[in-house]
Amino acid sequence: MGLDYEIFKLGNVRLQRGGRLPDCKLAYKTFGKMSAAKDNVIVYPTWYSGQHPDNEWLIGPGMALDPEKYFIIIPNMLGNGLSSSPSNVPAPYNGPRFPRVATYDNVQAQHRLLTEKFGVKKLCLVTGWSMGALQTFHWGALYPDMVERIAPFCGSAKCSRHNFVFLEGVKAALTADGTFNGGWYKEQPTRGLRAMARVYAGWGFSQAFYRERLDLERLGYSSLEDFLVGFWEGFFAPKDANNLLAMLWNWQNGDVSDNELYKGDFKRALGAIKAKAYVMPGQTDLYFPPEDSQFEVANMPNAKFLPVPSIWGHFAGGPGINPADVKFIDNALKELLSA
Amino acid sequence: MGLDYEIFKLGNVRLQRGGRLPDCKLAYKTFGKMSAAKDNVIVYPTWYSGQHPDNEWLIGPGMALDPEKYFIIIPNMLGNGLSSSPSNVPAPYNGPRFPRVATYDNVQAQHRLLTEKFGVKKLCLVTGWSMGALQTFHWGALYPDMVERIAPFCGSAKCSRHNFVFLEGVKAALTADGTFNGGWYKEQPTRGLRAMARVYAGWGFSQAFYRERLDLERLGYSSLEDFLVGFWEGFFAPKDANNLLAMLWNWQNGDVSDNELYKGDFKRALGAIKAKAYVMPGQTDLYFPPEDSQFEVANMPNAKFLPVPSIWGHFAGGPGINPADVKFIDNALKELLSA
Secondary structure, eight states: OOOSSEEEEEEEEEOTTSOEEEEEEEEEEEESOOOTTOOOEEEOOOOTTOOGGGGGGGBOTTSSBOTTTOEEEEEOOTTSSSSSOTTTSOTTSSGGGOOOOOHHHHHHHHHHIIIIITOOOOBSEEEEETHHHHHHHHHHHHOTTTBOEEEEESOOSBOOHHHHHHHHHHHHHHHTSGGGGGGOOSSOOHHHHHHHHHHHHHHHSOHHHHHTTHHHHTTOOSSHHHHIIIIIIHHHTTSOHHHHHHHHHHHHTOBTTOSTTTTTOHHHHHHTOOSEEEEBOBTTOSSSOHHHHHHHHHTSTTEEEOOBOOSSGGGGGSSSOOHHHHHHHHHHHHHHHTO | OOOSSEEEEEEEEEOTTSOEEEEEEEEEEEESOOOTTOOOEEEOOOOTTOOGGGGGGGBOTTSSBOTTTOEEEEEOOTTSSSSSOTTTSOTTSSGGGOOOOOHHHHHHHHHHIIIIITOOOOBSEEEEETHHHHHHHHHHHHOTTTBOEEEEESOOSBOOHHHHHHHHHHHHHHHTSGGGGGGOOSSOOHHHHHHHHHHHHHHHSOHHHHHTTHHHHTTOOSSHHHHIIIIIIHHHTTSOHHHHHHHHHHHHTOBTTOSTTTTTOHHHHHHTOOSEEEEBOBTTOSSSOHHHHHHHHHTSTTEEEOOBOOSSGGGGGSSSOOHHHHHHHHHHHHHHHHO
16 A cells, blocks of 8 residues: 655755755645636645544535546645655754754745646636635735635634744643653654644633533544543654654744735735635634634735634634534535636 | 741641641741731732732831732742742752642742731731732632732633643753753853743733834833743743743632632632632733633623733733733722722
């Protein structure tokens, strides 16, 4: 049985912040077939620490992202363990010496995949959850003439100061484990990874989610502790610490206007997004609160504010664990794609 | 110069969860003078990791808690480093062998101080922030005939499941530092204490607080990083890790009905509170959301729901850093005391 994804070789990539990745690789998976006119292409980037299988819940026959109609590409984020990452590049750029990779770099790499490999000139949609939404906004602002529609959900075009602080807590918990050793660990800092998972647990779902005991009633865990171990520690403990920190840096520094095109002018970058946009924050998301999305929509020429009415917090947007939220997002994508 | 507080010796105290503290000590500070009728007594317990000086912002001439009118007692929570705590009791009950101390035990100790030392039979008010609010609710439920008024602010009568998870993250960050060594540290686990501070930073203030840059504009820090180091790490880094964990256990297990009187029947415990109550959550408090206070008020016979209209998150309630919030709480206390 082979791998279920492809590798696009980018060669020697110079990064926005000055670093360099020789023999940089972008891992991706495709669904469906490209039409002769190349007018049915959808890009659907991954989220923090997620990999392409974690995105597949939103793809399927009869859904908006229908492989029988669309050619859907899931590019794995650099640093996520499948694309070039601290854990998989050869020395000397491995581990804590992996260079700073920004969302700008990810979208540049994805753009090369689409144009050089597939000869694509238009995208009918870019969509994504969380850091996938961050990449989605970048697509809209960096390639306004190429992207017809965007649907960022449970994410933002710029990491807010509060979101930055939440991530500082996650990072501090992971790196408090002495085994981490500044990234020069011989084995994974398990205690730190599990601490990070517990920090994340309070942020990922809303107060109302826990109040209604949906971890037990809907997700089937036997107790709150079982949820913390089984869901949260189970997710983060197997991951590579340096990979997680590379992506965390990317997230904290996410800003659609932080590039030569917009030079930090956030409103101008938002205003440049020509795509028809459905911006869908989770109504109870604790680190991407709807207020930030409202600001974005108010500064975009062609955008609709469409909060997901859910008490699942950030997980209103994925990964497909609450059917009502999946249906809401899928319906919105259908409406957007038919426009 | 002597200490600015007194010690009440409780002797050999048997604790609710089965532990025992020989020669248990309650540190407290008083303000003003008790009237001959002993009818002007206010109890104002401390909060998580706070000590009596951290409570004094709400006391002063012309304020509701006016020492010229009232005899105000601030009892220090057991575990806070002044009352009996892991850091200050003699072996063998010190450090990680400090027994489980619940809020029930704190209020029992405070009740003994008031009755045995001061001969008090009525309290005109119990009030407190955060874990001080937890103690306030306990006063109302455990001594319904003694307490005339309560004003818990930015706190709850029972630790919610979400609040519990938030604290799991704090605890995991602190204990991820190998120096902690299960509580048998030779020096304080500084990295863990600072990690805990960074985890706390995202929870303490609201998204809107950070969005409006109040850390810079109002609190005068030079940058977000300066705020994380100066305010947050500066607060937690000097504290004793076992003390913090003893109080954290107390918080996580806080429940006004978890005792022989109410046997876990939360609604019955709330219903037993005869005191006239002003329950004041912070409108943007991330770990004591107003919804939980509404539930409490709905089950109390004589309570008013009065959220503090503030974007300062949990810090709407203290420690006196936002004048508008201080004024709101002070006015509410004046109104309540005059009723």
